[in-house]
Each structure stands twice: as C-alpha cells, then as structure tokens.
Amino acid sequence: MLPTLESFGISPPVYIRKIRSKSSWNPDESDPKEALIKIAEASFDEVSSIWLVNSEQNFYSVIASLSSRRNPRDQNIDFIWLTENELDSVGIPKYQTMEGECLFSQNLHYNIEVTKDLAIQLCNILKQKNRQSLRCKKKQHTQVILAYQEKIGCKAISNNQELCECELPNFV
Amino acid sequence: MSNDLLLREEISSPQISQELERTTNRITKSSSRLHYNARTFQEYRKVSKIPEFLLSEQLSIHINSKRDFTFFDNFRQENVLEWYFEKSPDERIKVCQDVADYIETVEEIFEILQWGNKTNIRDGYDGAITLLAECDGRLLIPLMLLGHPPYNQHINLLSTEQWEILIKSVACSHKITIIKKYSLILGLMNNYQFWRRLVKSAIIDALWIIEDELDDIELIRPILERFIFQDADLYIRKYAREALDDIVSIIN
Numbered sequence: 152m153l154p155t156l157e158s159f160g161i162s163p164p165v166y167i168r169k170i171r172s173k174s175s176w177n178p179d180e181s182d183p184k185e186a187l188i189k190i191a192e193a194s195f196d197e198v199s200s201i202w203l204v205n206s207e208q209n210f211y212s213v214i215a216s217l218s219s220r221r222n223p224r225d226q227n228i229d230f231i232w233l234t235e236n237e238l239d240s241v242g243i244p245k246y247q248t249m250e251g252e253c254l255f256s257q258n259l260h261y262n263i264e265v266t267k268d269l270a271i272q273l274c275n276i277l278k279q280k281n282r283q284s285l286r287c288k289k290k291q292h293t294q295v296i297l298a299y300q301e302k303i304g305c306k307a308i309s310n311n312q313e314l315c316e317c318e319l320p321n322f323v
Numbered sequence: 324m325s326n327d328l329l330l331r332e333e334i335s336s337p338q339i340s341q342e343l344e345r346t347t348n349r350i351t352k353s354s355s356r357l358h359y360n361a362r363t364f365q366e367y368r369k370v371s372k373i374p375e376f377l378l379s380e381q382l383s384i385h386i387n388s389k390r391d392f393t394f395f396d397n398f399r400q401e402n403v404l405e406w407y408f409e410k411s412p413d414e415r416i417k418v419c420q421d422v423a424d425y426i427e428t429v430e431e432i433f434e435i436l437q438w439g440n441k442t443n444i445r446d447g448y449d450g451a452i453t454l455l456a457e458c459d460g461r462l463l464i465p466l467m468l469l470g471h472p473p474y475n476q477h478i479n480l481l482s483t484e485q486w487e488i489l490i491k492s493v494a495c496s497h498k499i500t501i502i503k504k505y506s507l508i509l510g511l512m513n514n515y516q517f518w519r520r521l522v523k524s525a526i527i528d529a530l531w532i533i534e535d536e537l538d539d540i541e542l543i544r545p546i547l548e549r550f551i552f553q554d555a556d557l558y559i560r561k562y563a564r565e566a567l568d569d570i571v572s573i574i575n
Contacts, residue, residue, distance in 0.1 A: 171448045172487065172524065177558060179520035193484070197443045200412075220412045220449060222456060223495060226532060252413060267442070288569045289531060 153299055154292050156207055159285050165232040166201040166245075166261070167210070169217055170194045173229045176284035187278065191270035194231065195263075201233070201245065203259045208323055213259060214287055215300040215307040216251030225294045228287040233277065238263065241272045252307035253300070255317035404431070407454065408438050412446045416453060423457030432462050436485040448488065455492035460499035464507065467493055471510035478517050486518075487525040494529035501536045508533070512546060523550065523559050531566045540571060 156163060170176055175193035180186040202213040218224040238245060243263050250260040265273070287293050301308040304315040316322055407415060407422045426432065432455065438444060439451025455463065466489055469477045481489065493499060493507055508529045511518070518526070527550060530543050537543065547570075550563035 169446075172521075172528065174487075174521050174524040174558075174562070177520075179556070179558075192442055193448075195442070196445050196447070198445050200446065220416045220446075220453065221495075222416070222453060222497070223532065226495075227528065250411065250413060270442075286565075288565070290569050290572050 153207070153211070153295055154287075156204070156210060160283075161204070161210075161232050161285075163205045163209075165204055165234055166238070167204050167213055167230050167232055168194065168199065168201050169228060169230045170284060171229070173227075173284045173286055176229070176231065187271055187274055190278070191267065191274045194274060195265040195270040197265060199263050199265050200250065201261050201263055202251075202256065203261065204232075206323065208255070209259055211296045211300055212253045212256035212305070212307075212317070213251070214293065214296045215305050216253040216256040216260075218293060218297060219252040219307040225289055225297060227289050228293060229284055230287070231277065231282060231284050233273070233282075237273065237276060240276065241269050243269055243273065252310070253305050253317075254315055255305075255322070256307070404434055404438060408441075408444045408447055408450055412450060415450045419450075419454045420457050423454055423459075426454075426458045426462065429462055429465060432458065432466060436481065436488055439488045440482070440484050451488050452492045452495060455488070456495035456497060458492075458496075458498065460496055460503070463489065463493055463496065463499065464503070467507040468510070470514055472513045475514045475517055478514065483519050483521045486522045490522070490525040490529050491532070494532040501533060504529075504533055505537060505542065509546065512549065515549075520556060520559060523554070523556075524562050527559075527563050527566050531570065534570050543567075543570065 171193045176190055178186050178189045178193075180189055202209075202216075204210050204213060214228060217228055218226070243265055245261040245263045247258075247261050249257040251257050287296070297308060303317070304311075304313050305317070306315055403422055403425050407418065410418065426435070435451050435455055435458075439448050441447050444450070466481070468474060469480060470486065478486075490508065490511070493504055496504065499507070508526060511522075511526055527547065530546060534540070534543055544567065547563045547567045551560050551567065554560050554563070
C-alpha cells in the first residue's frame with residue numbers, strides 16, 4: 152500500500168531534505184554542542200537540495216528521483232522535513248533549479264545555500280521542536296513507491312520513449 | 324576455510340602494500356583523530372604492528388591496464404575524483420562506472436571516503452557510496468578487514484563517518500560476491516565493543532541492503548537479534564527492530 156504523508160506525520164506544504172542517515176540526525180555524542188555540529192555537518196552541505204512536497208504524488212516523485220541516483224535503487228531514504236518559515240527564520244534563501252530524473256519532481260527542486268553557522272542554527276531550531284528524522288523504508292515504502300512510479304511511466308525508473316502520465320493534461 | 328582466510332586469499336596478489344603504506348603514512352600525518360602517537364607510518368609500524376596482510380608482498384592488487392577508452396586520460400593527472408564530485412548528483416550516477424574503472428589504489432579509496440564527508444560537495448556522501456560500489460572489490464576488502472579481529476587497533480584509521488560510507492558501499496557493491504559481502508559485514512560484529520552508534524546502524528543498514536540478495540532471512544535474523552536483545556543503546560535496539568520488521572514484512 153502506498154504510504155501517505157500523514158503516515159509520516161507530514162502536513163504539507165513542506166520541504167524534504169534527504170540526510171545522510173537516520174543515525175547522523177541522532178548522534179551519540181554526549182556533548183550537546185558537539186552533537187549539534189555533527190548533525191549540521193551531516194545534514195546540510197554548503198549547497199543543499201530540498202524538494203517542495205505539497206501532495207503524496209510530489210513525495211513519490213521526489214523519492215523516485217532520489218532513488219534514481221543510487222544503485223541498488225530500492226534502499227532506505229532518510230530525510231527530514233522543514234517549512235518555509237523555518238528557512239526564513241535563519242535567513243536561508245532558496246533558488247528553484249530543475250533537477251531530478253523524474254520529470255514531475257524537477258519543478259519541485261530548490262537549492263539552498265547553507266553556511267556552517269546557518270546549518271547549526273537551523274538544526275538547533277529543528278531539534279528544539281523535536282523534529283525527527285524520517286525513513287522511507289526499503290520494503291514497506293521505497294519498493295512500493297518505485298513500483299507505482301514505474302507503472303505510471305516515470306522517467307526516473309525507466310527512460311523509455313513512452314510518455315509518463317505526469318506529461319498528460321490534468322495529472323495531479 | 325574460515326571467512327577471514329577466504330577473504331585474505333582474495334586479496335593476495337602483489338603491489339598494494341606500497342600503496343597502503345603511502346596512504347597510511349599520509350593519514351597518520353594529517354589526521355588528528357588517530358588514537359596513536361606515531362607520526363609516521365614507520366613509527367606506527369614499530370609501535371602497533373600493521374597487519375601483515377596490508378604490508379607483505381602477498382597483498383596487492385595488480386590491475387593491468389584495462390582502459391579501452393581515453394576520455395578520462397586527460398583527467399588522470401588533474402584529478403578524476405574532483406571532476407566526479409563536482410558533477411551534479413544526477414550526472415554522477417551516469418559516469419560512476421567509468422570513473423570507478425580508474426580507481427586502482429587503496430589510497431584513492433581513502434580519498435573517496437574523504438570526499439564523502441566534505442560539506443562543500445553537494446550530496447558527496449551518496450556520491451561516494453555510489454562510486455565505491457562500482458570500484459574493484461579487492462580495493463574495499465582490505466579496508467573492511469581493518470574492522471575485523473585481530474586488527475582492531477587499526478579501527479581508528481577511519482573515522483566513524485568513513486566506516487559508515489565504507490560499510491554501505493560494500494553492501495551496495497557490484498564487484499563483491501554476496502557471500503563475501505556477508506562475511507565482511509559479519510566480521511565487524513567480532514569487534515562489537517569498539518563500534519559506536521553510527522557504525523552499528525551502518526552494519527544494520529548493510530544487512531538491510533543485502534537481505535534480498537542473500538535471500539535467507541535466517542542468515543540475518545541472529546545478527547539483528549544480537550542488536551535487538553543485547554545492545555546497551557536503546558536507539559540501536561529500536562533501529563534493528565525496525566530493520567527486521569521491514570525485512571520480514573509482506574507487501575500487499
């Protein structure tokens with residue numbers, strides 16, 4: 152069964168940021184300051200990709216694009232969500248740039264420029280809100296989403312000549 | 324034949340000892356996270372005895388020239404890794420196999436592990452895993468063996484973040500047979516007390532990645548249950564439980 156945003160505890164609109172791993176968001180450093188620095192370093196690069204998610208289909212498309220960069224494709228994908236207000240609160244601007252093999256996801260992609268200090272500030276805010284890292288689990292989520300995306304003809308799964316449903320009018 | 328012997332046999336060919344010596348020397352000099360005091364590789368050898376399989380003539384990887392294309396030759400002197408990591412994540416996946424063919428030394432594997440931790444590289448972590456998974460498995464195996472007994476004094480040659488990348492790369496590797504992958508991951512459990520949370524979760528992730536290739540849950544279940552029932556860290560116990568639940572789940 153395809154996962155819902157609600158099942159992840161996500162209320163759109165949000166931005167998804169793929170992180171290195173769930174454990175990188177939950178380090179075992181005993182010093183909270185050290186832990187925060189580790190989290191920031193592992194979660195944000197100087198230029199970081201984020202993806203706007205307004206709907207389940209947005210989410211599936213983003214997962215398809217992220218998976219297309221990996222081999223094997225059907226792995227866990229660990230991520231956090233954040234809001235526009237949270238980015239604004241630390242003064243992180245975002246720039247829309249088309250990226251991702253899934254055509255539908257390309258318009259959802261943004262780059263953000265995050266200095267080390269800004270990354271620490273942002274992670275501090277998210278941690279204070281007890282923001283948890285989330286996981287698109289291999290079997291229960293990723294494989295199901297990729298199977299669905301393949302069915303609709305997603306270019307991130309198979310780059311054939313046929314139209315993806317997302318290229319048809321009225322695709323949600 | 325034990326798993327360890329099986330793996331050592333795999334890496335017994337001439338040449339890599341010099342590469343590793345240079346690499347270890349460089350790391351010894353540059354890394355402040357190392358737990359030993361020796362400043363040079365030679366000093367380090369005296370005080371802690373580098374595992375013989377990394378030093379002796381027997382270990383080495385001799386990869387004959389296998390280039391039938393010249394595109395990357397122009398980059399060879401420049402730095403093919405820099406070229407690779409400066410590409411966008413979508414472009415990297417398309418060239419990683421060709422780049423991997425140019426990786427011939429353990430030193431370069433170390434370098435990739437370092438690239439994977441740079442914050443000035445966009446999604447370098449995934450880029451490193453994708454690339455290492457395409458590299459010759461004989462270059463990854465010696466490094467993984469550093470995490471096996473009796474070489475546990477060398478565990479800190481790699482940071483926990485680098486171990487995480489290496490372990491996942493081995494799991495994703497297309498150049499290592501599944502039984503060797505399993506042996507390499509399983510061997511890390513013999514140094515259980517030395518691993519921190521990040522590495523333990525990487526071991527669990529690695530088992531999660533190879534489970535369908537192994538196609539026998541009973542090879543994985545006892546390892547995950549070791550985490551679930553015996554680890555002191557509640558986070559790891561839950562993490563392993565989540566993995567086992569997902570692996571045995573039946574998808575509708």
